[in-house]
Amino acid sequence: MxxxxxxxxxxxxxxxxxxxxxxxxxxxxxxxxxxxxxxxxxxxxxxxxxxxxxxxxxxxxxxxxxxxxxxxxxxxxxxxxxxxxxxxxxxxxxxxxxxxxxxxxxxxxxxxxxxxxxxxxxxxxxxxxxxxxxxxxxxxxxxxxxxxxxxxxxxxxxxxxxxxxxxxxxxxxxxxxxxxxxxxxxxxxxxxxxxxxxxxxxxxxxxxxxxxxxxxxxxxxxxxxxxxxxxxxxxxxxxxxxxxxxIARDNLFTSMRDGVLVLDRDHRLVDYNPAAAAMMPELGTGSIGQPLYGIWQRHTDEPIRSLMSQEEDGNFQADIQEIEWYVDKRKFHYQIRTSTIRKQGGQEAGRLIVLIDITERTRLQEELRQMAYHDGLTRIYNRMHFMKQSNLLLSEALKHEENMAFLMFDIDHFKRINDIYGHDIGDQALLYIVAICKEVLRPVDLFARYGGEEFVIALPGYSAAMAVHVAERIRSNLAQQPMPVPETDLYITASFGIAATEHLYEFNETIENDAITAGEAAATSDSSDTGERVDLLQRLLKLADRALYDAKGSGRDTLCVSDQKV
The missing domain is CATH 1.20.1070 (Rhopdopsin 7-helix transmembrane proteins)
Incomplete structure (x- = not known):
């Protein structure tokens, strides 16, 4: 020039x-x-x-x-x-x-x-x-x-x-x-x-x-x-x-919100953009030409080599994977995209790793999942998800000739709590009851909010007699542990109804057909009758609900076990 x-x-x-x-x-x-x-x-x-x-x-x-x-x-x-x-x-x-x-x-x-x-x-x-x-x-x-x-x-x-x-x-x-x-x-x-x-x-x-x-x-x-x-x-x-x-490459490279790492064939760092430096604060000019393994493993348990999938002929192929990433004890979720960098003749020159922050997307997906499966206030299962999961558990119980019990309970005089103390205290009462119940229940039990102040629990492997002990522990804990409210203590009671698979009519003779019925209901999530096949889950919940009604009629703060077969 x-x-x-x-x-x-x-x-x-x-x-x-x-x-x-x-x-x-x-x-x-x-x-x-x-x-x-x-x-x-x-x-x-x-x-x-x-x-x-x-x-x-x-x-x-x-x-x-x-x-x-x-x-x-x-x-x-x-x-x-x-x-x-x-x-x-x-x-x-x-x-x-x-x-x-x-x-x-x-x-x-x-x-x-x-x-x-x-x-x-x-x-x-x-x-x-x-x-x-x-x-x-x-x-x-x-x-x-x-x-x-x-x-x-x-x-x-x-x-x-x-x-x-x-x-x-x-x-x-x-x-x-x-x-x-x-x-x-x-x-x-x-x-x-x-x-x-x-x-x-x-x-x-x-x-x-x-x-x-x-x-x-x-x-x-x-x-x-x-x-x-x-x-x-x-x-x-x-x-x-x-x-x-x-200028275009540099502006694009440096302004990208996604982290970009350029590696050679030996996984040594060739280049990186500012977004990658924010995700990996240890990166600096001294990192150029050095293996990336050490820095990588400080932020995730996912080995960097596991991102490099290979074909039989040894050619690296593009890969997409989601991993957990930690920066200063803060947890992030990243989508890692890897691809091969090739020279004009097709020879492999290195690898390109793009780190896409999907933390917010993951959080929103988790919130949607929670909304789909859980009650918005109490964070326990909602009625729809409870029905689906209970159908599956009931199907397995019938196939293996095992017991399964259902416990329904309702807070006594809940409307009075809302009227006297306000709906904020009413919401706190629901959360308080959920916390009491979780202290008693097993991880395998299904716990859901069935209605406004009505709850339901599925107890796989439990008979009616065993479910009585669970209900009594919850009832007594509520009675003995009042919820503190401004200037006083609020005593909360509940009424319980119990039904179990032993209350099904001719249970031992009809296990095979009933298991098929329950399995179909679980697969289709259909709680309606199918011809002459009546959903077993609906039968049991109806029995538990009748027992709950009897408990309320007998003075509340008590429990009843179904005395009927259907």
Whole structure:
């Protein structure tokens, strides 16, 4: 990429410099082709307009340098020097502008800054065009004496020093930015290398020229332009230079809410985005190139290798898995997506791991599940889920000729509690009763809110007599443990009704048919009668409800066992 400034030019006639002239003209042609290619739509160049202007101004500089070199008089050379400055002073800031844009730094490129970047080049152009009046840029331009070929020496003025310093600053700035991005953008090192060469080669040539070590004292910058322009055009057309601008990649990569980890084939970390760093606070620049195992295992018990499923031929396949993740003792749920990164030839280059935070989604799913299966206030099973699960348990009990009991109870005078103490205390009373019951019940028992203040318990493996003991423990615990309310204690009582499989008519003779009936009910969740087959669960619950009614009629705070068979 041609950038630089001129101190001295040699004026030639004849053929000694024909090869050099050809190279310089070639550089101009290459820059025109490069600019037109960027506008053709075949190249997705970042900041197309800036790149096009850069290429055209570079072409102007190249052609003018060639014509100056071929000039036959001092006045002719002076004219072409002015033409050179139509392009040359603007190339360094344009180059820096393109690099900053490519590296995703457009947030810094405000309109005011862009204007300021071209103030010094614009002043330079004006001073060069009017140099004969003030000599601020060149104090003098004269032909060198005692040479075979006409040569021109230039004595620098004060603004020449300013322009030269600004040119060097832009070039060094571009080099520093590219080097700083080298480690952060390993996938774009070809592009970075191309741009670095486009800066380093002209800068090195300029220093050699200033040191007086170039052949015959010639400025090498126009010749170097041939190399850098050819390199850029080759990279632009065949190697995808700028095709996927890192600004887009970097903005996408860094702004993603999902954590992204890039690993090589040995599971060593190649790159990561800020979201991944938040999920794994131990990540840092020192983690690059290191195995990820240690950091990974600090946050989950899921081995990282288990995420890498393989086919028989050894090719990794994409995998999706949900895992629990811990950060500073806080629990998260992540969906882990892994996929293979392959080179253009299909060879495996590494792995891409995306960590998607599904903690909120998991929480909402759990809430929906709770709402579907549990009562909203007491958090025990609701009636629908109780019926479904009880059908399954009853089916298993009948198949294995085991007992199963059902206990229904109702809070005595619950309306009076609401009327006297308010519905808030009424809700607390329901929660208090649930807590008392859970102290008595086994993990296998099903406990549900059947209605407003009515509850039901399924006791697999229990006979009616065993269920009586359970009901009595709950009743006595309620009576002995009043619920504290403001300024007093609230004594809560309940009435209980019990029924068991032994209350089914001709239970022993009809087990097989009844088990089939219960199984069908469980599979379909249908509690209605099916022809002559009456749902066994509904029979038992009806018996328990009748027993509960009898308990209320006998004075409440008591229990009754069904004395009927159905």
């Amino acid at each position: 041609p950038v630089g400034h001129k101190h001295e030019q040699e004026l030639t006639m004849g053929t000694p410099y024909s090869a050099i002239l050809s190279l310089i003209v070639t550089a101009g042609v290459l820059n025109i082709i490069m600019g037109l290619y960027s506008l053709s739509g075949r190249s997705k160049v970042s900041m197309v307009k800036a790149f096009f202007v850069f290429s055209m101004l570079a072409a102007v500089y190249a052609f003018a340098s060639a014509l100056e070199l071929a000039s036959g008089s001092l006045n002719e050379a002076r004219i072409w020097i002015k033409v050179e400055y139509l392009g040359m002073p603007f190339l360094p800031p344009l180059n820096l502008l393109i690099i900053m844009s490519y590296l995703g730094m457009e947030r810094f490129l405000k309109r005011g800054l862009k204007i300021c970047m071209f103030v010094i080049p614009a002043v330079t152009l004006v001073l060069v065009m009017t140099n004969e009046w003030h000599h601020w840029y060149y104090r003098d331009i004269f032909a060198r004496a005692s040479t075979v070929h006409l040569k021109v020496d230039m004595v620098a003025g004060p603004w020449y020093i300013i322009q030269g310093a600004y040119t060097s600053a832009c070039m060094f700035g571009g080099i520093v930015l590219l080097l700083l991005s080298w480690r952060k953008m390993p996938s774009y090192r070809f592009q970075l290398s191309t741009m670095l060469l486009g800066l380093i080669l002209p800068l090195a040539g300029d220093f050699l020229y200033l040191g007086g070590v170039t052949p015959d004292g010639m400025d090498p910058i126009p010749v170097i332009m041939t190399v850098t322009s050819a390199l850029y055009l080759w990279a632009l057309a065949s190697k995808g230079l700028f095709h996927v601008a890192p």
